[in-house]
Amino acid sequence: MRSTMPAGRRALAAAAGVLLSGMLLTACGDDGGDTAAPPATGGSPQATATERAMRAAAPMKESQPKTIKIQKIGVSAPVSLIGLRPDGRIEEPPLSRPNLTGWYKEGVTPGEMGPSVILGHVDANKKAAVFYRLKELKAGDTIQVVRQDGSTATFAVDRLQSVDKDAFPHQKVFGEDIDYSSLRLVTCGGAFDAATGHYRNNLIVFAKLVQPV
Numbered sequence: 001m002r003s004t005m006p007a008g009r010r011a012l013a014a015a016a017g018v019l020l021s022g023m024l025l026t027a028c029g030d031d032g033g034d035t036a037a038p039p040a041t042g043g044s045p046q047a048t049a050t051e052r053a054m055r056a057a058a059p060m061k062e063s064q065p066k067t068i069k070i071q072k073i074g075v076s077a078p079v080s081l082i083g084l085r086p087d088g089r090i091e092e093p094p095l096s097r098p099n100l101t102g103w104y105k106e107g108v109t110p111g112e113m114g115p116s117v118i119l120g121h122v123d124a125n126k127k128a129a130v131f132y133r134l135k136e137l138k139a140g141d142t143i144q145v146v147r148q149d150g151s152t153a154t155f156a157v158d159r160l161q162s163v164d165k166d167a168f169p170h171q172k173v174f175g176e177d178i179d180y181s182s183l184r185l186v187t188c189g190g191a192f193d194a195a196t197g198h199y200r201n202n203l204i205v206f207a208k209l210v211q212p213v
Contacts, residue, residue, distance in 0.1 A: 055211050056180065056208065056210060057181070057209045057211035059180065060112060060147075060153060060181065061111075061112070061149075062108070062112055063109055063148050064081070064103070064148045065079040065103050065110050065118070065145045065147055065148075066147060067079060067145070067146040068101055068118060068143065068144070068145050069144040070144075072136070072142075073136050073137065074133065075130060075133075077101050078099070078101070079101050079103050079118060080100055081102070081103060082103065082105065083106055084106070092119060092121070093120065095121065098121055098129035100130065101120040102118065102120070103118050104116075110147065110153045110181075111151070111209060112181060113178075113179065113180065113181055114176075114178060114182070115174065115176050115184055116181075117173060117185075118145075118186070119185075119187070120186075122188045122203075131185065131187035131203075134187050134203055134205060135203055137205055138157065139157055140156055140157060142154055142157075143157065143183060143185070143205075153181070153209060154209070154210055155182075155183045155207035157205060157207045160205050161203075161204045161206065162189055162190060162204075163201060163202055164190075164200065164201055165198075165199075165201060173186065181208070182206065182208055183207045183208075184205065184206055185205040186203070188201070188202060189201045189202060190202075190203075
């Protein structure tokens with residue numbers, strides 16, 4: 001089965017990543033580095049219970065996101081709409097609003113079939129921002145996105161990936177052709193380079209739409 005995401009939106013989504021290495025570079029401070037989260041331990045009672053509680057869900061209809069909630073790390077934040085700047089770089093939430101996230105509006109809405117992407121700062125003005133604790137997530141943790149139509153899309157974390165900004169997997173994050181609904185959260189991570197004032201890595205959280213039972 002192939003993705004039903006329109007070809008034009010796939011192209012725009014993929015193109016957005018071309019200059020993604022420049023996003024979120026204004027965030028400051030050092031978060032101590034990011035590492036991939038270990039998967040849930042196979043066969044344990046806890047892992048089995050988590051797998052039973054979360055089952056794959058059918059994709060939802062289009063509806064723009066309003067709020068993202070990640071109970072485990074204390075996130076409850078509004079979601080703004082972001083696109084591309086005139087110079088081709090992806091927009092980012094303003095540092096003056098550290099609790100604001102941004103949904104890349106040229107992709108699918110969270111819950112639709114395909115990859116949706118929400119960005120947020122790790123810190124701002126030397127203080128923790130909305131995605132500061134994103135690196136604490138592990139496989140099976142849930143993310144909720146409240147949508148404009150009143151529905152809530154619930155996602156379960158699949159994995160975390162820390163990548164060098166110069167090797168960001170643009171196509172995989174923004175334009176991957178998939179037959180299910182996926183959410184990708186992106187922030188800065190890794191070592192902070194005081195010489196440039198930039199983080200060296202991006203932290204990506206991959207999650208899939210699930211139905212709590």
